[in-house]
Amino acid sequence: MSTAAASGVRDAAYQGSPGAYSEEAAWALLGPEATLLPCASLRHVFAAVAGGLARHAVVPVENSLAGVVPDALDLLLAQDRPVVGETLGRIDHVLIASHGTALGDVRRVLSHPVALAQCTSFFDRHPAIEPVPVFDTAGAVALVLRDAERRTAAIASRRAATVHGAAVLLDAVQDHDANWTRFLLLGPAAAAPSPPVASRKAMLAFRLSHVPGALWRALEPFARRGLSVTRIESRPIHGEPFEYLFFADVLAERPGEALEAACHDLARVARWTRVLGIFAAPTPRESTTYKND
Amino acid sequence: MSTAAASGVRDAAYQGSPGAYSEEAAWALLGPEATLLPCASLRHVFAAVAGGLARHAVVPVENSLAGVVPDALDLLLAQDRPVVGETLGRIDHVLIASHGTALGDVRRVLSHPVALAQCTSFFDRHPAIEPVPVFDTAGAVALVLRDAERRTAAIASRRAATVHGAAVLLDAVQDHDANWTRFLLLGPAAAAPSPPVASRKAMLAFRLSHVPGALWRALEPFARRGLSVTRIESRPIHGEPFEYLFFADVLAERPGEALEAACHDLARVARWTRVLGIFAAPTPRESTTYKND
Numbered sequence: 361m362s363t364a365a366a367s368g369v370r371d372a373a374y375q376g377s378p379g380a381y382s383e384e385a386a387w388a389l390l391g392p393e394a395t396l397l398p399c400a401s402l403r404h405v406f407a408a409v410a411g412g413l414a415r416h417a418v419v420p421v422e423n424s425l426a427g428v429v430p431d432a433l434d435l436l437l438a439q440d441r442p443v444v445g446e447t448l449g450r451i452d453h454v455l456i457a458s459h460g461t462a463l464g465d466v467r468r469v470l471s472h473p474v475a476l477a478q479c480t481s482f483f484d485r486h487p488a489i490e491p492v493p494v495f496d497t498a499g500a501v502a503l504v505l506r507d508a509e510r511r512t513a514a515i516a517s518r519r520a521a522t523v524h525g526a527a528v529l530l531d532a533v534q535d536h537d538a539n540w541t542r543f544l545l546l547g548p549a550a551a552a553p554s555p556p557v558a559s560r561k562a563m564l565a566f567r568l569s570h571v572p573g574a575l576w577r578a579l580e581p582f583a584r585r586g587l588s589v590t591r592i593e594s595r596p597i598h599g600e601p602f603e604y605l606f607f608a609d610v611l612a613e614r615p616g617e618a619l620e621a622a623c624h625d626l627a628r629v630a631r632w633t634r635v636l637g638i639f640a641a642p643t644p645r646e647s648t649t650y651k652n653d
Numbered sequence: 654m655s656t657a658a659a660s661g662v663r664d665a666a667y668q669g670s671p672g673a674y675s676e677e678a679a680w681a682l683l684g685p686e687a688t689l690l691p692c693a694s695l696r697h698v699f700a701a702v703a704g705g706l707a708r709h710a711v712v713p714v715e716n717s718l719a720g721v722v723p724d725a726l727d728l729l730l731a732q733d734r735p736v737v738g739e740t741l742g743r744i745d746h747v748l749i750a751s752h753g754t755a756l757g758d759v760r761r762v763l764s765h766p767v768a769l770a771q772c773t774s775f776f777d778r779h780p781a782i783e784p785v786p787v788f789d790t791a792g793a794v795a796l797v798l799r800d801a802e803r804r805t806a807a808i809a810s811r812r813a814a815t816v817h818g819a820a821v822l823l824d825a826v827q828d829h830d831a832n833w834t835r836f837l838l839l840g841p842a843a844a845a846p847s848p849p850v851a852s853r854k855a856m857l858a859f860r861l862s863h864v865p866g867a868l869w870r871a872l873e874p875f876a877r878r879g880l881s882v883t884r885i886e887s888r889p890i891h892g893e894p895f896e897y898l899f900f901a902d903v904l905a906e907r908p909g910e911a912l913e914a915a916c917h918d919l920a921r922v923a924r925w926t927r928v929l930g931i932f933a934a935p936t937p938r939e940s941t942t943y944k945n946d
Contacts, residue, residue: 573880589869591887
């Protein structure tokens with residue numbers, strides 16, 4: 361990775377600021393030496409890769425409490441880099457403020473809307489505290505440190521508190537302990553693992569004709585080959601009301617070419633198909649490498 | 654509806670404040686005389702219905718640009734009122750400020766995060782203007798009117814500007830002209846239409862075993878009966894990482910009991926099934942009754 365750093369091209373672009381969950385996911389995917397480019401939005405992440413500022417993009421697509429990350433799938437489709445890997449990162453939210461701030465002083469709590477939505481019971485227990493949406497969890501910590509009156513706090517990771525030199529007021533403020541986000545790696549494929557992995561995943565987008573049973577027929581090539589649809593989602597097509605694309609993730613748990621063959625069959629029955637990527641799929645247990653500090 | 658009003662029970666609860674898109678959807682679903690209860694969040698909407706403050710809930714579930722409304726499906730499942738109808742409301746965003754504010758003075762634009770995401774090209778054209786997420790489009794207009802310096806504007810409907818006595822600075826600020834939201838009506842069923850409608854829709858939630866081909870087998874009862882899956886989505890189950898529910902909408906375009914029979918078959922192959930509602934389905938043309946005056 362040192363060549364990339366020397367040429368000014370970073371290894372990966374991510375959304376957020378230092379201390380963000382996406383930053384740690386990037387290190388989990390590319391190794392702790394990877395050089396990273398923080399970006400203000402997912403749109404900027406993809407623009408950074410398209411413009412040659414970074415080799416890879418690291419993109420959250422799904423959270424276990426909030427579901428799909430709005431926009432991520434649409435933006436994935438609007439660019440041409442393949443998905444080459446994924447990781448599941450554990451999300452542990454804490455309440456963060458300036459050193460010396462007491463919980464009783466806090467009147468506003470800033471965080472990403474998805475993070476605020478994951479902490480509803482905290483706000484139910486503290487009705488005097490107002491949740492305030494901002495664009496980024498770690499960025500919320502930076503904003504909180506500028507409040508001279510010490511009336512605001514942020515919801516972000518423990519690591520974000522450390523990075524910004526802030527204090528942790530409360531641990532485990534999320535509604536459910538089991539909270540994770542799935543991050544994709546886009547860009548040049550990593551070196552092939554050795555020995556070859558047994559489990560591989562395909563991410564597909566496809567469009568079907570409006571006839572009864574169309575989705576059932578589209579899934580048949582996968583079912584017949586013993587492949588599992590692990591996730592499927594309809595997304596409205598921008599500018600074409602009442603028209604949908606399907607996004608599906610399909611898992612092959614045995615070595616072979618079944619995924620490629622099924623995608624080929626799908627392309628024959630669908631109006632339009634795009635394989636967003638086929639890559640080695642970590643099992644859930646393997647990929648929860650994500651830690652708060 | 655006058656009985657309900659007299660007893661203090663409103664006809665419907667909706668998220669937002671007067672002038673919100675949901676308010677107009679409620680009138681489209683229940684008629685212009687319906688008495689409405691504005692609520693701060695979807696959670697409060699369902700609580701209002703459960704607590705007897707309102708007979709129906711009006712809930713946005715899907716937007717043609719932003720996709721699914723986060724939380725709405727999960728909240729739908731956490732309560733017990735059936736879905737009894739739906740409407741598709743056209744969304745036309747305008748830029749709103751106090752009378753006398755010039756576009757050149759505006760430094761911040763407030764709106765719901767989903768509405769901000771629908772207006773990215775506006776922010777690209779005006780890089781000096783910062784988008785600021787708040788919880789509600791019409792509520793953003795009320796906030797803007799409190800800014801004595803006239804540096805803020807809001808993105809909301811033209812009707813929200815009228816309701817709050819504010820000025821429209823710019824028309825059609827959204828990225829795509831074709832922008833609509835699908836709203837569900839929950840609560841007691843409306844009187845059966847006469848003559849009986851031909852098109853009906855079922856909204857289902859189900860959970861499948863982790864075996865290859867499980868989704869394909871679950872859809873077979875619908876395909877075999879000539880029913881169309883118009884939308885499908887995987888949602889992670891809270892507190893159970895890597896476990897998903899499927900939410901599906903199925904359309905029957907001919908009279909008969911095919912929907913009920915297929916749901917019955919699904920219940921035999923699924924680990925768990927819930928029919929969220931079966932109701933008369935307006936065609937897209939019929940249901941775009943939603944106007945910005």
